[in-house]
Amino acid sequence: LKVQKGQNHGSIIFFLLCSLGLLSSFTFFLSQVDAGHGIVVMTDILYNSFFLTGSSWSKLGSVPLKHVSVGPAGIWGVNKDDKLFSNHPFICSGLELKQLDAGGQGHVVGVTDTDKIYCLNADRAFSIQKEGILTWDQLQGRLRYFSCGPNGCWGVNSIQHIYFTVKVLPNTCEISGFIRINGLGVKIEVGTDGRVFILNQSGQLYERAGISDKVPQGTEWKEIAFQEPLKHASYDLGHLWLVTKCGVILECTD
Numbered sequence: 001l002k003v004q005k006g007q008n009h010g011s012i013i014f015f016l017l018c019s020l021g022l023l024s025s026f027t028f029f030l031s032q033v034d035a036g037h038g039i040v041v042m043t044d045i046l047y048n049s050f051f052l053t054g055s056s057w058s059k060l061g062s063v064p065l066k067h068v069s070v071g072p073a074g075i076w077g078v079n080k081d082d083k084l085f086s087n088h089p090f091i092c093s094g095l096e097l098k099q100l101d102a103g104g105q106g107h108v109v110g111v112t113d114t115d116k117i118y119c120l121n122a123d124r125a126f127s128i129q130k131e132g133i134l135t136w137d138q139l140q141g142r143l144r145y146f147s148c149g150p151n152g153c154w155g156v157n158s159i160q161h162i163y164f165t166v167k168v169l170p171n172t173c174e175i176s177g178f179i180r181i182n183g184l185g186v187k188i189e190v191g192t193d194g195r196v197f198i199l200n201q202s203g204q205l206y207e208r209a210g211i212s213d214k215v216p217q218g219t220e221w222k223e224i225a226f227q228e229p230l231k232h233a234s235y236d237l238g239h240l241w242l243v244t245k246c247g248v249i250l251e252c253t254d
Contacts, residue, residue, distance in 0.1 A: 029044060029246070029247025030042055030043070030045070030243050030247045030249050031043045031044055031045050031066070031232070031243065031247070032066075032067055032231075032232045032243060033232055033233075033241045033242070033243050033249060034070055034103075034189075034241075035191075035234040035235065035236035035237075035239065035241050036070045036072070036102065036103050036191075036192050036236050037070065037071055037072060037192060037236070038236065038237055039051065039075070039236075040052040040070075040236070040239075040241060041060060041068045041069075041070050041075060042057075042068070042249065043065055043066060043068050044247075045247070046064075047064035047065055047080055048064070048065075049061065049063075049064075049065045049068050049077060051075075064079055064080065065077035065078060065079055065085065066078055066079060066080050067098070067099055067100065069100055069101050069103065069108075070102055070103075071101070071102035071104065071192065072102070072103070072105060072106045072192075073102040073104070073106055073107065073108045073120075073125040073126075074086060074087045074102060074125075075087055075102070076100055076102045078097055078099065078100060081096070082097055082098050082112075082113060083096060084096070084097060084100070086125075086128040092133075092134050093133045093134070094133050094134050094135060094136065095110075095112075095118060095136045096112065096113075097111060097112055097118065098110075098111060098113050099144075099146070101146060101148055101190075102125075103147060103148055103189075103190055103191075103192060104122075104148035104149070104168065104170060105122065105148075105150065105170040106122030106125060106170045107119055107120060107121050107122045107125060107148070107168065107170040107171075107173060108120040108125050109139075109146050109147075109153065109168065110146065111143050111144060111145065114142075115142040115143055115157065115158055116138060116142065117138065117139040117140075117141055117142070117143050117146060117155070118136040118137065118138055119136065119139055119168055119175075120134055120137075120173075121137070121170060121171055121172060121173045122170040122171055123171065124136075139168070139173070139175050140175070140177075141157075142157055142158070143156065143157050143163065144156055144157055144158050145187050145188055147188055147189050147190045148168060148190060149190030149191060149192065149193075149194050149195075149196070150192070150193070150194045151166070151190075151211060151213075152164055152165055152166040152167065152168075152190075152216050152217070153168050153190070154188045154190055154196055154198075156185045156186060156187070156188055156198075160184040160185055160186055160200070160201065161180060161184070162180070162181040162182070162183050162184070162185050162188065163178040163179065163181065164178065164179055164181050164216075164217045165177060165178050165179070166216050166217070179217065181217060182221075183198070183206070183221050184200055184201070185198040185199060185200050185206075186199055186200060186201050187199045187231075187233070189233055189234050189235065191234075191235035191236055192236055192237070194211060195207065195208075195211070195235050196208035196211065196218065197233045197234075197235055197240070198221070199230055199231070199232070199233055202229060203228075203229025203230045203245055204223060204225075204226075204229070204230075205223070205224045205230055205233055205242070206221040206222060206223050206224065207221070207222050207224060208220075208221060208222075209221070209222045226242075228245070228246070228248075229244065230242050230243065230244055231243055231244065231245045238253055238254055239251055239252070
């Protein structure tokens, strides 16, 4: 499958080469995928979770999860009751989240069912290996989906507005404040190299162009056109992982 995509400058075009990442042994539709630090994890609609080893998918523990994330802080998950788990089988007490992201610089961020935003600093995230009760810092604002990377954190709220903050310090969770970014979206993911991808309500995928040290929020959105609407996307190490609305996973490379 070839997907045409606009490059970040001029009218240069390159192609994403995509292949089915779903093995025939999978019976159930997939729900969500996340990639970071060379690891790929995913969940299906029955709350099973998997990780990729080579070209094969293996079960990720026995705990049912609806959302899973991987990054410098390890593998973190949320079950259908919004309970948190870290690096299986550690259960994390003290907070319930509907979505979280481990792609920051050792810290973990997430949102509650009332759209409150929380951050777990890197030291506390590491301590889960020794204890299960963690203290989270609440951040100002309301978001429905939140993701962090090396150049800042991105989120979308309940009315699909997009927000960016250049700083959530990993050791203190100190935040620089959010700025509104043009466009609308429902899910946004930041790769470990800082590339940003967003899905809108119709399942269309866009990448943020023009990101640099001087302009960390970028300059515009570039659409990546697919024939099939998408429900989730994640990027790591040159691989774009996608889940279509019919539950099929695609692996795409530049």
